[in-house]
Amino acid sequence: MKAERKRSFLEQLRTAFVIVIMIPVLCLGGFIFYSSHRYIKEQRLMESSNLVIQNQTDLNNWAKQCESSLRYLAGNFALQEFLKMDVNQYIEVNKAIKNVNPLLYNVILTNRYYKNISVYTDKEYHIDTSLIKNSRAVMNEEWYQEIMNTTGIYWWSSGGEMYIGRKIVTAYPVSTIGIVVAQLKKETFENSFQMFQQIPVKIELKDKDTVIYQYGNENDNDSWGFRQNRALADTGWEISYKVDKKYFSKNVFVSLGMPMLIICLVLFLAWFCIRILTRYLMRDLSVLMEEVNEVQNGNFDVEIQSSATEEIYVLTQSIQGMLGKIKQLIRQVYAKEIERQDLELNLLQAKISPHFLYNNLSAINWLAIDCGEEKISEITTEMATFYRTALNKGNNIDRLSVEITNIKSYVNLQLIAHENEFDVEYDIDESLLECVVPIFILQPLVENAIEHGIEELEDIRGRIKISARQEEGCMYLEVHDNGRSLYEKIGAGAMRPENYGYGTQNVHKRIRLLYGQQCGLTITADKTGTTSIINLNMKDLRKQIS
Structure with missing residues (x-):
């Protein structure tokens, strides 16, 4: 059986336009507008030219009278x-x-x-x-x-x-x-140029290249629709006349009011006829819109009906394919959620028993105090604080203040281990301390800064700066060190995420799973050192723990 030919929706619309003679009407209207505009422009050009001739005659008579009086005296x-x-x-x-x-x-x-x-x-x-x-x-x-x-x-x-x-x-x-x-x-020129007061004109009286007197528009530009230069009698001076281009199209629509009104009326009638025709032609499209509304309401199992119109037929097939892809994406989202839960489970499994750890650290601390070992006591105190904030009773998110306390304890332990060989600076916006963030995301960044930046410095003292700031609806947690090892490897620029280490990749994935693809970790290098920046969207951060 021979397949039925799909009718082109565009062909049907073109037929409707031909029926109401839309194109001839528009061409006729354009021709009327162009002819009328050209006629008005020519009339105003003639008016400007006549005024220039009249003004030139007046000024020539003025010059001759001035010379006549001077000859009489001489x-x-x-x-x-x-x-x-x-x-x-x-x-x-x-x-x-x-x-x-x-x-x-x-x-x-x-x-x-x-x-x-x-x-x-x-x-x-x-x-x-x-x-x-x-x-x-x-x-x-x-x-x-x-x-x-x-x-x-x-x-x-x-x-x-x-x-x-x-x-x-x-x-x-x-x-x-x-x-x-x-x-x-000089008033003579001002009085003489009064005949141009209804025209946006710029007139200059010049002695060679020097402007002696100027009348009219002081904004010099290249949008002049009329220019003329005329010599002033036998004075050796020249008068330059310039008329703004806008003058020749000013109030054109007022003069073309009636023709434009007739054209608009014809176009309105044509549009009325087209609406009736297209309403008939869009029956299949209306059915398709109802089916799409069903999809919008959450019914992804709706059956999209086919159509005899070629364009609508292609559209229905595309929507059907899109529904299949949406279902596939929903399944992928479920899979991502399962992956996120597995990642959190792995993080929990990596933790050791907090009570066992606290009891042993507390015992070591008291033994150190009894023996007068203040250094050991300081180390065990900082370790207890670090693991208390890191384990955090099994919570994977907490206030930023808890994360800052954790990283300060970790840095203090590193300072003791490195015998204070580097400096640390904190720049924390206190208004952000109550915002809830994932815990244990700064420690891998600081660890990288020490191992791959500070420890490789030889000639200068190491420096680490930890900051938290808010800018344009985002929170930025930043760790900067003055090490140059990454800069020597990749030069100035950003490191590719696939080249991150295990710890930093874990931080990057956790943030993206929790807050979306627009957030994450960025590591850059330049001559001043290495900077690791965590970007979190403020609207996704809660102000208190529920």
């Missing part, structure tokens, strides 16, 4: 006659100044772009006016030299101010008798 007969007078003719000079002062002030008043006017001459007039000045103080200035070497008008900026200047030259005989300088009002 060629004024009364001013030239005054500058040719002998400074010792006091009466004639004072009579002439009465005509010159009103002339200068009248130009300042009639030309609204002038802030001040100064006439420089090499003569020393003894008159009461601030407009006629001796040129001796400015003769070495660059602008003065430029004016003297220029036949026309010279424009420059200094100290944030703008100036224009021109030589005063007599017609016959031809000679330079002074210069006239006008200081310009």
Whole structure:
């Protein structure tokens, strides 16, 4: 019998999209949006260009008017006659100044772009006016030299101010008798650039590469949608116009409101039709979801029904295979639990009778006291403390304080055996002392630190640091020694767990069995020595023994 062909769920969905003409609608909407956006951008580009042309015309007229007033002053007969007078003719000079002062002030008043006017001459007039000045103080200035070497008008900026200047030259005989300088009002540019106040623009007035005046956005970036550089009349200055790129797409959606609304309405109707069609097409998938919910509630024996749709058929087979793997993993978890119990049993079997041990140590201690052997008494006391905390009445977990007491007794015994040849430092966070941890996990680490680190040192004194700290939801128990034997074997880095010794492997396995794969023991080496770190998750540690 010929096998039934599985229908593609994707093909059915594509058929639904073709029925409601989703793709043509989206293409039409995209075309409308693109065309409208392009039209708005072109209109705003034209608007920006027209404003630049208008502003350029205004500023050119401003420059020509400024130059016209300066030419008038430089060629004024009364001013030239005054500058040719002998400074010792006091009466004639004072009579002439009465005509010159009103002339200068009248130009300042009639030309609204002038802030001040100064006439420089090499003569020393003894008159009461601030407009006629001796040129001796400015003769070495660059602008003065430029004016003297220029036949026309010279424009420059200094100290944030703008100036224009021109030589005063007599017609016959031809000679330079002074210069006239006008200081310009910067407000002229601000008023002229007000026409751009609705546009995010940055305008810079430059004298060569030096920015004389800036208007608008001070944040310089490369996101400019419009740039133009134009010369300012015959001043030698240049005006740079830049418009932010965002301006050309600003409020586009407001302008496209009605077309977008129509497109959204069509899409909504299309989506409504698709929902009806897909509800019909998803009948098999709905049945599959009900079966998966059964699995979620703990029923792993549910029978997953097959489907005539190819994709759903593959999915049902995959879920069926996944259920088989879950059952297998559950069996593995049971096996791990049995392994953990066996490990604890092995640990208990390795212990000796605590009462027998305590009684004998106590007898040795009293005999040592009677004989005055304080060293032997100290050793038996530390051994009693060590084995009391190690055996711990058969408990495999206890407070961290008990584990710290155990390791201190063990270290004291080692110090006696090694005649205090190394130093020990403890850095324990007291807030962690009530947390419950597996017992006898620090002793193998300290034993390794002494046997493979401290005992192999020759030139320097051995040092061991034992610490307990809390960081980012984890407890870290750390043993560090300054031995370099592991560093000389593996270099700087972490030791692979499979290369751990028997004792450290036992600690690593116990922690992982009790707290999961994210916890365990890490041993690293560097130039400063060897560090063994036990990582325990704080949320798994109880604050008191139940």
